[in-house]
Amino acid sequence: MTPIFDWAFALEILPTLGEALIITIQATMLGMLLAVTLGLILALMRRARLRIISAPTALFIEFVRSTPLLVQIYFLFYVLPVTGVQMSPLTTGILALGVHYAAYCAEVYRAGIEAVPRGQVEAARALNMSSWRTAVGIVLPQAVPPVVPALGNYLVAMFKDTPLLSAITVVELLQQSKMIGSATFRYTEPLTLVGLLFLALSLIAAYGVRRLEVGLQRFGGKR
Amino acid sequence: MSASIEIKDLHKSYGDVDVLRGINLSIPAGQTVAVIGPSGSGKSTLLRMLMTLDKPTSGEILIDGQSMWQNEAGQFQRSNSPHVRGVRGKIGMVFQHFNLFPHKTALGNVIEAPMHVEGLSREKATERGKEYLDMVGLGDKFDAYPAQLSGGQKQRVGIARALAMRPEIMLLDEVTSALDPELVGGILQIIQDLSARRTMTMIMVTHQMKFAERASDRTLFFDQGNIVEDAESSVLFGQPKEARTQQFLQSVIEAE
Numbered sequence: 001m002t003p004i005f006d007w008a009f010a011l012e013i014l015p016t017l018g019e020a021l022i023i024t025i026q027a028t029m030l031g032m033l034l035a036v037t038l039g040l041i042l043a044l045m046r047r048a049r050l051r052i053i054s055a056p057t058a059l060f061i062e063f064v065r066s067t068p069l070l071v072q073i074y075f076l077f078y079v080l081p082v083t084g085v086q087m088s089p090l091t092t093g094i095l096a097l098g099v100h101y102a103a104y105c106a107e108v109y110r111a112g113i114e115a116v117p118r119g120q121v122e123a124a125r126a127l128n129m130s131s132w133r134t135a136v137g138i139v140l141p142q143a144v145p146p147v148v149p150a151l152g153n154y155l156v157a158m159f160k161d162t163p164l165l166s167a168i169t170v171v172e173l174l175q176q177s178k179m180i181g182s183a184t185f186r187y188t189e190p191l192t193l194v195g196l197l198f199l200a201l202s203l204i205a206a207y208g209v210r211r212l213e214v215g216l217q218r219f220g221g222k223r
Numbered sequence: 224m225s226a227s228i229e230i231k232d233l234h235k236s237y238g239d240v241d242v243l244r245g246i247n248l249s250i251p252a253g254q255t256v257a258v259i260g261p262s263g264s265g266k267s268t269l270l271r272m273l274m275t276l277d278k279p280t281s282g283e284i285l286i287d288g289q290s291m292w293q294n295e296a297g298q299f300q301r302s303n304s305p306h307v308r309g310v311r312g313k314i315g316m317v318f319q320h321f322n323l324f325p326h327k328t329a330l331g332n333v334i335e336a337p338m339h340v341e342g343l344s345r346e347k348a349t350e351r352g353k354e355y356l357d358m359v360g361l362g363d364k365f366d367a368y369p370a371q372l373s374g375g376q377k378q379r380v381g382i383a384r385a386l387a388m389r390p391e392i393m394l395l396d397e398v399t400s401a402l403d404p405e406l407v408g409g410i411l412q413i414i415q416d417l418s419a420r421r422t423m424t425m426i427m428v429t430h431q432m433k434f435a436e437r438a439s440d441r442t443l444f445f446d447q448g449n450i451v452e453d454a455e456s457s458v459l460f461g462q463p464k465e466a467r468t469q470q471f472l473q474s475v476i477e478a479e
Contacts, residue, residue, distance in 0.1 A: 122276050123322035127336035128312045131303050141326045
């Protein structure tokens with residue numbers, strides 16, 4: 001009679017799960033990097049004076065936010081190769097996560113930018129600063145630090161969405177645990193470990209975001 | 224060096240509200256002009272027009288004879304066009320609510336434009352920034368952030384920041400209105416000293432009547448979007464001609 005939770009077995013599969021965890025972390029980090037940069041670009045494009053830029057951007061953001069991530073992942077995985085773009089499943093997954101969360105990040109940035117008082121832009125204008133310098137030197141340094149917590153929440157959310165990548169054959173944490181399960185007919189240990197690993201890393205990420213927030217506040221000076 | 228200002232039939236309306244109703248005004252280089260009048264009379268709007276923070280509905284503004292919004296060919300230019308930036312570069316402004324950059328130190332606020340607009344090196348800009356902060360009495364606050372400064376100190380940074388670009392025209396928009404009474408005197412003294420140097424053309428919107436009389440060559444009384452009276456300051460405050468001006472000065476003096 002085997003115990004409900006076999007500690008020896010859990011310890012045995014831990015290195016294998018650890019390798020898969022690295023894929024998960026990789027997908028999250030690169031996906032988030034894409035999301036925060038593309039999100040900022042989308043936010044600025046949406047605020048552009050030219051309707052020909054702002055209107056399609058707004059439509060794109062709405063579209064991405066209103067369709068399921070899993071559908072977008074499948075779409076990129078099956079449709080992109082048809083157009084001649086060849087990417088590994090992991091790259092496709094990172095792209096899907098990045099673009100999906102970029103749409104959310106764009107809205108967060110937009111809220112941050114709109115919260116910067118008008119007087120700041122007027123002061124920059126009175127000093128004859130260029131639009132570029134006003135955006136980069138004056139508006140964004142005040143718009144971004146307050147929205148870091150919101151961006152951090154999306155980091156954690158994205159991390160927890162990475163198991164969706166298993167749908168396109170990426171061997172991340174969940175997929176690896178299922179493979180262990182089907183090979184050994186033991187699911188309790190791998191799935192429990194997956195849960196614990198996600199919990200641990202989510203907590204670490206949340207802590208990291210809080211530290212970053214404090215750091216940015218110091219960088220931004222006291223208000 | 225200072226520049227002249229010529230304003231021709233300037234109108235500004237926001238929706239249905241006419242804020243300026245045909246301003247004609249000529250200010251020679253180096254003159255200090257005080258602008259007084261009840262709130263909502265268009266005083267601040269005039270300064271905003273001169274700073275290109277807003278576009279006129281109609282009319283023209285000439286700085287040293289050069290049109291603010293039209294190039295030599297008479298075509299209207301955008302506010303970030305080389306033409307408008309060229310004209311705007313001669314003008315500086317100090318704001319009622321300071322509008323300091325909160326993420327930059329006092330020195331950071333002052334050197335921002337010299338570095339990124341004029342293209343000075345950090346060393347050169349810092350040298351100049353310290354000079355102007357010293358001048359406004361903040362020689363010991365270079366590294367303080369705006370939140371660590373009092374209202375009076377903030378406005379001193381605001382003045383130093385505008386001066387650091389060496390403007391030919393300086394616009395002062397109710398620069399003491401947001402200050403505690405005991406801090407007003409110091410700021411007014413700085414402005415009076417600047418005016419006495421005659422290195423800039425100055426236009427100051429103010430509610431400080433005694434100061435306006437003392438520090439300016441000429442005073443404009445605004446009411447309902449028009450210049451009601453335009454005279455030498457000693458004359459306008461001593462023997463105002465218009466009944467509306469008399470009434471306004473009377474009510475302000477009673478309130479003081």
